[in-house]
Structure formats: C-alpha cells, structure tokens
Amino acid sequence: MIISVLNLRQVLCISITKEDNYIAMFRNYLMIALRNFRRNQLYALLNVMGLAVGIACFLLLFVYVKHETSYDQFHSKNKSLYRALLHLKVYDREVSQSATSASLAPTIKKNYPEIDRATRYLNTQGLLGYNNKQLIIENMAFVDPDFPHMFDFEFIQGNPAKALINPKSIVLTETYARKFFGSTKNALNNVLEGQNGEKVTVTGIVKDVPSNSMIQFNSLVSFNSRDTTKNNFMSWGRNFLQTYVLLKPGTDYKAFNKKLGGLQAELTKKGIFDERYTKRALLQPLNDAYLVGYKGANQGAQKFVYIFAAVAGFILLIACINYMNMATSGAMNRAKEVGIRKVVGSHRKQLITQFMLESFLLVSLATILALVFVELSLPYLSTLSSKQLVFGWTNMANLGLILGLVLAVSFLSGLYPAFFMSAFNTILVLKGKFVRNSKTARLRKGLVVFQFTLSAIIIISTWISFQQFSFMMNKNLGYDNERVYIVPFYDGGKNGQKLKLFKNKLLQNPKIKAITASSAVPGSQEWNNNLFDFVYKGEKTSITADVFLTEADYPDFMGIKMLKGAKLSPKMRSDSSVQVLINEAFVQKAGWKLNSNDPTLNPIGQKLDKGRRTVVGVFKNIHIRSLHFKIKPMVIAYRPKENLQYIYTRLQTQDLSQTIASVQASFSDIEKRIPFEGFFMDQKFAKEYNEDQKRVKLFTIFSILTVIVACLGLFGLASFTIAQRTKEIGIRKVLGASLGQILQIITRDFVVLVVVANLIAIPVVLYFTSQWLDSFAYAANINYLIVFLLSGIIAVGIALCTISWHVLRAAGVNPVEVLKDE
Structure with missing residues (x-):
C-alpha cells in the first residue's frame, strides 16, 4: 500500500514537472518570438500588414458573396417557391422571359392541383396623396391575396391573411408609412387618394424589403383593385407581369413542368397560341432567379459570385505566400540562432513548434487588424454595392470562420518556413556558411511566379471588364439623348x-x-x-x-x-x-x-x-x-x-x-x-448599368489590393536575394560597376519572373474573359495584344519599383564594410 502511494506520488510529480516544463517552454517561445519581432520590426510590420490586408479582403468578399448567395433564402417556404417563365421558340430561335400574361396565375391555380398558391406581380409606379402631401411611389406592386401567404415579408401592423383580400387595399413599407403619416403607429385604415380620385385604404405595414430579395416593392396593392376588362388586360398575348407559384409539399417541379406543357397544347387547340410557335410556361426555383437568371436575358449574378469568390481565394493565397517568402528571406539572420539551439539540445520538433507559434502570433495580430479594417470598410462597401452588408459578429458560424481562418493561415503560411529553418545544418551555420539550396530557391521563385500570375490575371481581367463597361456606356444607342x-x-x-x-x-x-x-x-x-x-x-x-x-x-x-x-x-x-x-x-x-x-x-x-x-x-x-x-x-x-x-x-x-x-x-x-x-x-439610361458599374468598382479596388499584397511578396524575395549578394555587389563596385549596371544585373532575374507570370496568365485570361464577354448581347472589340503588352509593362514597372529600394540600399553600402572580413 505504502509502495503504491509512493509510486503514485512519483508519477504525479513527474507529470506536474512535465506540465511546468511545457509552460516554461511556451513562455520561452513567446519571449523569443516577441524579441524577434522587435529586432526585425520592418519584416514583422510587412508580414502583419500583408496578412491583415489579405484576410480583410477575404472577409469582405466573403460577406459580399454570402449576401449574393442568400437571395430569397429568408422565406420559410423558399424551397417550394417558383417563378413562372415563358419559354418561346420562334423559328430556330429559343428564348425565355419572366414576363407572363395576367391570365397565367388564375388559370394554372385552377387547373393544376399541385399548385398550393399563386400570385401575379405587376411592378409599376403611382401617385398617392394624403392631407395635401403627394408622393410618387416607385415599385408600387399589384399582387393577389395569396402573396402574403407565400412570402415572409414581416408585417408590423395589419393581418397578412386579410390585408390584400378586399379591392382598394394597400400595404405600405415602413419608409413610406413614415413619409405619409410621420410614423407607423397610426397608419392603419388611413385613406390615400390617387391621381384620378381613386382611393385606397392602408391595411398593413411591412418592414422595408431587404436587399437580398428579388422582389422589391415600396407598396403592395390588391390586384383586384385594377380594372382587368379593358385594353385586353387578360389577353394571353400581353406579357407584362410576373407570376409566382407555391407548390404543394412533395411536388417534383421538373415533373410538373412537363405536365405544364399541356397548357400550351390546350391554348393552341383553342386558337389562342399560334401552332407554328412553341410557347409554354415553365417554373424556375425562386432560389435560382437571382443567381442563374434565364436564357435570352441578362444572365444571373452567378458568374460574378464565382469571380469574387476566386478573387477572395487569390488574395488570401497570395498573402500566405508572402509570409512564406518573407520568413525564408529572413532565414539567414536566424541561422546561427537555430544552430545554437540545436547545440544546446533543441530537437527539430521543438524548433518547428517555435516557428509555428511565431506564425500563429503574427496571423492572430493580423486577423485583429483585419477585423478592424472589415468593420470600418463595410459601410463603404454597402454604399458602393447598394446592399445591406453586415458581418454578423454574434453569428457562431462567422466566429468559427474567423478561428478556422487563423488556424488555416497559420498552418499554410508557417509550415514551410518552419521546416525550412529547422533543417539547417548546425556545423555549417555556426561557421557562418549559409549554403544556398537550389530546390528552395526554385520553390521560392515559383511561388513568386504563381502569385504574380494570379495578380496578372486579376489586372488584365479588370482592364477588360472596364473596357466592356466603357463600351456599354458610350455605344451609340440609335438616337440622340443628349440634353x-x-x-x-x-x-x-x-x-x-x-x-x-x-x-x-x-x-x-x-x-x-x-x-x-x-x-x-x-x-x-x-x-x-x-x-x-x-x-x-x-x-x-x-x-x-x-x-x-x-x-x-x-x-x-x-x-x-x-x-x-x-x-x-x-x-x-x-x-x-x-x-x-x-x-x-x-x-x-x-x-x-x-x-x-x-x-x-x-x-x-x-x-x-x-x-x-x-x-x-x-x-x-x-x-x-x-x-x-x-x-x-x-x-x-x-x-x-x-x-x-x-x-x-x-x-x-x-x-x-x-x-x-x-x-x-x-x-x-x-x-x-x-x-x-x-x-x-x-x-x-445610365442607371441600367448601375450593377455593372458597382461590380467594376469593386473588382478594381480588390485588384489594386491584390497587386499591393503581391508586391509585398516580391519585396521579401528581393530582400533575401540581395542579402545573399551583398558581397557580390561590393566586389562589383570595387571593380568599377556603375549603379545602373548593378541595378540591371540584380533586377534581371525578377523581371524574368514577372514576364513568365504574365505569359502564363495570358491563355487563362483569354479563356475566361472570352466566355464572360459572350454573356453580353453586345460586347466590346477587345484588342488583346495591346491589353497584354500594356499589362506586362505595368507589371514590370511595379516590380522594378518594388525591387529598386533594396538594390539602391545595398549599392549605397561602403564596399569596405562588406568585404572587411574577407
């Protein structure tokens, strides 16, 4: 018994001692990391700023992409909601359109039991007045009584089930209720008067429509308020409104679309449709309406979502590569430190842990700065995009994203430098002989080529998108709209x-x-x-x-x-x-x-x-x-x-x-x-291109940030290379080399890397931009040769400006100071 107690005590003491040792070790690693940051403030600052900009851009684009992919997701029945499209085939041409006849909704609701509810949606504008206050209401939508049962637009006042049943009923948004009545409290049952004396009664108030809704309105008016007996209003040949459908649970909409094709045959048989044309209704999931769009119209936003998601990934990847290049470029300064630690007993695993901890600290600090940048930038981004963009700091998924981002970036950016520096030969580094590794050099240069290839793709794509936008804004429309x-x-x-x-x-x-x-x-x-x-x-x-x-x-x-x-x-x-x-x-x-x-x-x-x-x-x-x-x-x-x-x-x-x-x-x-x-x-007319203008601006901003982050990586590689060639530069100066000659010799390799990156980018850009331009009915005639040449010249110019600081600094050092130990 006594022996067992003594053994247990020994085990506990050993485990406590190990725990204390681990704490002491991590405390030591932390102190070393902080000292290293203090000794190399410029590199630490560049690393933190590069990672901060990269992470911030990633998070901002994440918020934007998340908003774009969340359209109409807030409706509880969104998986059963559909938009009706009219598919037309005239001769050999096929096209779809969202404009449908006013007869479609009541007809299919009556004849197809799979349909639970259906509504027409006629978006127009109108003049309404209250107590001598007249307002022109944009996005005044006429809808059927089923509308509130299908869509989850939140009612502040009024009964959604009854609000639009009676003729001459109107539901206002919060904003317009305040414009008419000063507040939403006493808005119900007030009467608004139209331009021709018609009167409508306020039967409900809803919250303003969120920006991630395809259906946008400032007021809802009961559809039975309109006179549908005049001007062929109900004619199947007049397609001027949209139709939305709620299918019953368990209905396969693809199978239902085939069944809906029978409507065309029936109407053709009655002589309503011309038998030589294919003209049939089909349903499109509401969740696809914004992203996918439909054939024959401005295609959906999906391609832009993919583009911005790719840019987000590119920027983050470039930021990680920057850190890797910066860390390995500073390896010479820490070679003896690594050698001494190995001599006194540090294992490679411990060294890797130390360098990974440094990476984690830098990434954590960069993430904090990035979050501040995101919070400050979101209002501007919201204004620029005209969207309600919020990060959602209390959202557990978003907090998980931040934590995962810190861990992933720490791992990706810190792993290679940690293994690289922990593998130094102890004897050689203590003798001051830092041996160049050709494989490592090739990898480092390859990473620079990779990140500049991504940068070139973004730069050239931005230029082409700007040319297309300029073409659309300046094309002759066939009439004179000046003044x-x-x-x-x-x-x-x-x-x-x-x-x-x-x-x-x-x-x-x-x-x-x-x-x-x-x-x-x-x-x-x-x-x-x-x-x-x-x-x-x-x-x-x-x-x-x-x-x-x-x-x-x-x-x-x-x-x-x-x-x-x-x-x-x-x-x-x-x-x-x-x-x-x-x-x-x-x-x-x-x-x-x-x-x-x-x-x-x-x-x-x-x-x-x-x-x-x-x-x-x-x-x-x-x-x-x-x-x-x-x-x-x-x-x-x-x-x-x-x-x-x-x-x-x-x-x-x-x-x-x-x-x-x-x-x-x-x-x-x-x-x-x-x-x-x-x-x-x-x-x-220019407002038709508002969305294009906003996307081009966003793309341009993030393209500039991508180039800045990429230049930081080049800055790191230039520092590493010139540090290794300091004695060479000193010898060349002693032998009479001019500053221009030294600059030419040093920058030649970097210019080659940038040129190679641009050459790799060309076929990628050609493929994707040609596909993008094909989505426009009228596309600009892009002179790709000029675009590629100018983009290459700009890229080389940026690279030279980035490198020249290091070269001039190294060339300004007295050769005696460099060569005195030789």
Whole structure:
C-alpha cells in the first residue's frame, strides 16, 4: 500500500514537472518570438500588414458573396417557391422571359392541383396623396391575396391573411408609412387618394424589403383593385407581369413542368397560341432567379459570385505566400540562432513548434487588424454595392470562420518556413556558411511566379471588364439623348387639358429647342409588350413587340433614322387604323424584306391586329434596354389621344440649371399636387448599368489590393536575394560597376519572373474573359495584344519599383564594410 502511494506520488510529480516544463517552454517561445519581432520590426510590420490586408479582403468578399448567395433564402417556404417563365421558340430561335400574361396565375391555380398558391406581380409606379402631401411611389406592386401567404415579408401592423383580400387595399413599407403619416403607429385604415380620385385604404405595414430579395416593392396593392376588362388586360398575348407559384409539399417541379406543357397544347387547340410557335410556361426555383437568371436575358449574378469568390481565394493565397517568402528571406539572420539551439539540445520538433507559434502570433495580430479594417470598410462597401452588408459578429458560424481562418493561415503560411529553418545544418551555420539550396530557391521563385500570375490575371481581367463597361456606356444607342430633359406628368384632367397647358408654357421658353411626349422612356422598363397579329404568305401569324405610344414628332425629336416609308403624321391618321413604325428586328422576325417589290413581303402597308394598325415606316434598330439584352421587335405607335405621361424637352447648352428651374416653375404653376421629378434621359439610361458599374468598382479596388499584397511578396524575395549578394555587389563596385549596371544585373532575374507570370496568365485570361464577354448581347472589340503588352509593362514597372529600394540600399553600402572580413 505504502509502495503504491509512493509510486503514485512519483508519477504525479513527474507529470506536474512535465506540465511546468511545457509552460516554461511556451513562455520561452513567446519571449523569443516577441524579441524577434522587435529586432526585425520592418519584416514583422510587412508580414502583419500583408496578412491583415489579405484576410480583410477575404472577409469582405466573403460577406459580399454570402449576401449574393442568400437571395430569397429568408422565406420559410423558399424551397417550394417558383417563378413562372415563358419559354418561346420562334423559328430556330429559343428564348425565355419572366414576363407572363395576367391570365397565367388564375388559370394554372385552377387547373393544376399541385399548385398550393399563386400570385401575379405587376411592378409599376403611382401617385398617392394624403392631407395635401403627394408622393410618387416607385415599385408600387399589384399582387393577389395569396402573396402574403407565400412570402415572409414581416408585417408590423395589419393581418397578412386579410390585408390584400378586399379591392382598394394597400400595404405600405415602413419608409413610406413614415413619409405619409410621420410614423407607423397610426397608419392603419388611413385613406390615400390617387391621381384620378381613386382611393385606397392602408391595411398593413411591412418592414422595408431587404436587399437580398428579388422582389422589391415600396407598396403592395390588391390586384383586384385594377380594372382587368379593358385594353385586353387578360389577353394571353400581353406579357407584362410576373407570376409566382407555391407548390404543394412533395411536388417534383421538373415533373410538373412537363405536365405544364399541356397548357400550351390546350391554348393552341383553342386558337389562342399560334401552332407554328412553341410557347409554354415553365417554373424556375425562386432560389435560382437571382443567381442563374434565364436564357435570352441578362444572365444571373452567378458568374460574378464565382469571380469574387476566386478573387477572395487569390488574395488570401497570395498573402500566405508572402509570409512564406518573407520568413525564408529572413532565414539567414536566424541561422546561427537555430544552430545554437540545436547545440544546446533543441530537437527539430521543438524548433518547428517555435516557428509555428511565431506564425500563429503574427496571423492572430493580423486577423485583429483585419477585423478592424472589415468593420470600418463595410459601410463603404454597402454604399458602393447598394446592399445591406453586415458581418454578423454574434453569428457562431462567422466566429468559427474567423478561428478556422487563423488556424488555416497559420498552418499554410508557417509550415514551410518552419521546416525550412529547422533543417539547417548546425556545423555549417555556426561557421557562418549559409549554403544556398537550389530546390528552395526554385520553390521560392515559383511561388513568386504563381502569385504574380494570379495578380496578372486579376489586372488584365479588370482592364477588360472596364473596357466592356466603357463600351456599354458610350455605344451609340440609335438616337440622340443628349440634353433631353424628361418630366413625368400625371394629368388627371379631362382630355389632357393640364398637359396641353404645360406644353404651351414650355414652348414659350426660348431655351427649350423642341418638345414631344411618349408613354415610356428608354431604360425605364415601362413600355408595353403586346402581341401583334398579321398575315404572312396567306397564313395568320403573330409577333411579340415592345410598344411606345408617342406623338407624331417623336422619331424626329429623338433623331431616329428612318430606313423606309413615311414618318408619323397627324394628317395620315384615320379613324379605322393607327399608323405605326416598326424596327428592323420586327421586319426580320416577320420574314419581310425592306426592298422587296412583292406587296406580301414589303413591310410598308402591312396590316397588324386585323387592320387596326398600319405599318407606314421602318426605322433603324435602337436600344431601349441595356446592352445586356438583344434588340427586340419594337413598334412606335401614333396615339395623340392617349395620356402620354412623359414630356421630353431638348434644352439649349447654355444655363442648363436655370432652364431646368424654369421648367420646374412652369410645372408647379399648373400641377400643385404632384412633386416635380424631372431627369435627364442619358442619366436615366445610365442607371441600367448601375450593377455593372458597382461590380467594376469593386473588382478594381480588390485588384489594386491584390497587386499591393503581391508586391509585398516580391519585396521579401528581393530582400533575401540581395542579402545573399551583398558581397557580390561590393566586389562589383570595387571593380568599377556603375549603379545602373548593378541595378540591371540584380533586377534581371525578377523581371524574368514577372514576364513568365504574365505569359502564363495570358491563355487563362483569354479563356475566361472570352466566355464572360459572350454573356453580353453586345460586347466590346477587345484588342488583346495591346491589353497584354500594356499589362506586362505595368507589371514590370511595379516590380522594378518594388525591387529598386533594396538594390539602391545595398549599392549605397561602403564596399569596405562588406568585404572587411574577407
């Protein structure tokens, strides 16, 4: 018994002693690490800053990518929610569109038991007033009563189940409730009045729609508030709204899509669809709507998510490589330290532990700085991207990411230097003979080539993306939109009397060169999309086209080029037929020929919609959408009796601000209820490229940061190389070498590395950028030779600037000091 107790005591003492030894050892490692940082402050600072920038960029891009991939994930039923698409096949061309008929939702809900709920979604704008306060509400959405049952937009007030059942019901967002009523508390049951005297009752208040929602609105109005009996509102040929569907649990949407194909056959049999065209509805998961998009339109954001995710990985990898190069470049200064530690009994495992601990400390400090940088940068990034970007510091998954990042970066960046330095030959390093390892040198140079290849890929890709963006912004749209100032005018008077008064006032202004009016504005997405029937070679056929209702002088005002036929004219108007102009795309799709003498093939004089419209002219294709989209068939129709709500004015070049002020004064004299919201046409169209502009800016910012981080790695390698060649530089100076000659000799190897990196990057960039440009309907003609040459010159210039500091510093040392021990 006594012997057992004594043995136990001995074991405990031994284990306590071992524990104390480990604590002492780690304390010693920590002190050594801190002393090393203090002795090599520049390298420690560069390492920390490089890692901090790399980790911060990674986390910022992680937040951005996470936001982009989270679209519509907050809906509890998101896996059962679908967007209806209309798939069209006309001749050999296939395209899909999200615009559907107002008849689709009620029809499929009635006839297909797999559908639990369905809603139409018509996004428009409208004027509403309360107590003499008039507001134009952008994103005023008309939806069916099923809408609140399908989507989880949080109601602050009101009953979601009943809010949109009754006609003339409206649900406002928090922001608009405060604009109308000052707060959300007393908003319910208030009555808002529209421009024509129609009244709607506030039946609910919802929180503002998050930025990661495909469905964006400022108000929801019950769909049964609209008069669906006029203007062929329910026609299957009019595709102007979106349809969303909630399938019942357990329904296979792919199998259901096949079943939904029977709807086309049924409608074709009834003569509603032309049998020569494939036109069928299909469902797309709502989770794919933002990322994937659909064929024939601006493709989704998925490719940009991949790009930014790749950039995040590149920057972090480059930062890790930097640390490896920095650590190994400073190995000469610590060679004797390693040798002495081995002499006094340190094992290689202990040395590796020491160097890994140093890596962990540096990475931890860099991560702290990175988190500060992230917190300071997120508001700017949110503003730049127009997205609600937050990191979520209390989110356990995010905290786990940070911890995992620290451990992973510590391991990746510290492992190679730890093994490299712990393998030094004790006798050689204590004699001061630091032997170069050709394999290690090749690896180090290979890492620099790798990181500069990544940098070159990002630099060249940024340049090409900027050229594409510049091309889209500056391409000739087919009309003159310079100095065109547009005023929305919602005339509620009889026969447009207020509109006539307003136009007459504007015509009296000598600084306004011309005036016209239209039902829509290029870039506004507010034009109608109608189905036009006609006879082609004796057979009835139809084409879906965009429609602008305008005054007769609209084409002249816009500078639209006529290719054939007459212009619009009030004198040509008859009561039985509306004169229209069509574009080249309409002619091509219809199968007509501009110069044909065959009256059945010549577009001029063709009758559309059973003779209700007559083609009097053909105009050159114009862009009314962004260059992401191909030009579609278009019709400009002369409809003077329509309430054309957009007044176009072309201003003189002098005193634009003064002229705009006079336009606003004329507007206020006639319409006191409605706020003035004029805008320049070119600025309105430029908003079509807002997302592209934001992405190019983000890409440019992170490209610059990538180059900076890569230069830090080159800085480390240059330091290592020049430290090894200090005596060589001294001997060359003694033998009469000039500073320029020394600079040329030292920088030659680095320039070769950068050139090799650019050559490797070229085929990679060619492959991926050509695929990216193919996603645009109209792409810039990139001169790749010039891009590659200039990018290479810039890369070499950056490398020379980075290296030159070390070379000049080494060349400035007195050769006597360098060679005195030889």
